Amino acid sequence: MARQAPHNLPAVYAALTTDSFLGAVAGARLGDSQALTAMVNLLAPAIRAYCQTRLRYVEIDDLVQDVLIDAIAALPRFTGSDEMFRKYVYAIASNKIIDIYRDARRSREISTSPADLPDRPDATNPTPEDAALGHENRRHLAALIEHAKLSPAERQVIALRSRGLALVEIAQQLDKSAVYVRVASHRAMRKLRSTHDRRS
Known part of the structure; x- marks a missing residue:
């Protein structure tokens, strides 16, 4: 049976x-x-x-x-x-x-929720993510991206965030939902932090 x-x-x-x-x-x-x-x-x-x-x-x-x-x-x-x-x-x-x-x-710096990500980098009160995206660390960020194995979508989101675009603006530019961009950003930053820890 x-x-x-x-x-x-x-x-x-x-x-x-x-x-x-x-x-x-x-x-x-x-x-x-x-x-x-x-x-x-x-x-x-x-x-x-x-x-x-x-x-x-x-x-x-x-x-x-x-x-x-x-x-x-x-x-x-x-x-x-x-x-x-x-x-x-x-x-x-x-x-x-x-x-x-x-x-x-x-790693206490790892956010467990994409909702914890700020909508736009804040120059007056930078988070660790903001610092990684800051102009003075662009070269370091580029090196991390090369080693972090980001997906094409994650690379796009990080590149646009580094130019100061808000998540909503990135979503509009990529023709994606805000949730998609927020999750992609969270995932990319997690990979970048992990790569940074391994290379430190």
Whole structure:
């Protein structure tokens, strides 16, 4: 009899308890590329939902991608049952979330909410972000950007912020929402601070 998803679980989680998922895991472990794709397609929304409930105000695209990459890499050496693999992937996600919280505690300058970002750099009362964007640190900022692996969107936002544009103005110029720009700015500054700490 085919395994049915429990009725009390959200659909994205329940999908990982069905025979379809277990069959995809079994096939992926044997090197079936189509089964691997099916497994990832079922895992991705569940891992995204799992991370979103535990990390507020954090852009999780990279985190979900990292979890999936680690899960795929673990398949050849995973010795548990196909059913246990689901719990193993959740453990990967949980460990990465713990690392994020641990890193945040280490660096008190890291803002946990994009809403904490000022709309426009304030020359009279500069924050650490403002100082990084200031004219006297432009060369240092350029060097950090080269090493921080910013996405093209993040580079655009930082470049416009360094010219003194408000987040709303940047959103208008890039034809993006203010929330998109605020999150991109937050994410970019987090990468820049992390790069600065490593190079210090």
